[in-house]
Amino acid sequence: MPETNIPSRKAAWLPRLALAAVMPALIAGHGAAAQEAELAPTPIEAMAYDAGSKALLVGGQNGLFRSTDEGQTWQTVPLPPGAGEIAATAVPARSDNAIYVAGPDMGVLRTDDRGESWSNLNSGLPNPHVTALAAHSTQPDTVYAYVPETGIYRSQDAGKSWKMMDRGPEGTSHLIHTNMEGSMESGWLYAATPDGTRVSMDCFCLWRDAGNLSGPITGLAFDPQHPKHLYAASDAGLFKSTDGGQEWIKVSSPPIAAAVTSLMMAPTGVLYAGADEGEIFKSSDGAATWERAGE
Known part of the structure; x- marks a missing residue:
């Protein structure tokens, strides 16, 4: 497969430590309320699914949005003032709000209340530059964060404290945790990188290539009902693996001209794809066919 060149969707970053310094541990009462909204034509950089409330969550440069009708209507999820761009979002296992x-x-x-108040969970992180985030697939209090040029941090107390676990694959833009069998600990971590997909048991024993996908991976997802089933997006198209990423086959891509920038599969079996221009598509048959979300 030829190498591809996809412009990075992450803007160059200069540390804004002043913001982190003034942001309190609990940010509450910021006055915003959820409102009906339309998605702007900007990249969908983050996607997650709240199984408890059956809500699709998407985020990017313009904030965080929530839909309980598969994308037909959207509400804003209030964020703290000055929160900035959302690069990743995740929902802990067995959680409603x-x-x-x-x-x-x-x-x-x-x-824990759909945006009415927020807790700052940066104690133990080296700086507030986090580009990838993953909730453990079965452990509600375990979450992983990737800090560029530093590594992957793990929290086992719902983000109250963090411990550096591994340098991680360089340039990680998406991170997912699966409960696929065969791990020496409790599951597997997959990372989307500029050079393909990488995988490691969550004991952080060894990172290796997950198959032969090359070039930047712009979206990564797994099927919660079939953890060996993975999906990866790149400039070369959309790919599926049924063996935990050892081999990939090309499948149908959403009918969009722009690049896929995020992937997520809900426990319902619906695969969602977010695009560079703010479009969201869904597939209920494993990426055989696609339709625009909300139609």
């Missing part, structure tokens, strides 16, 4: 968000200015934040 909790949401994690992360970004290059905010570090990691968590809400």
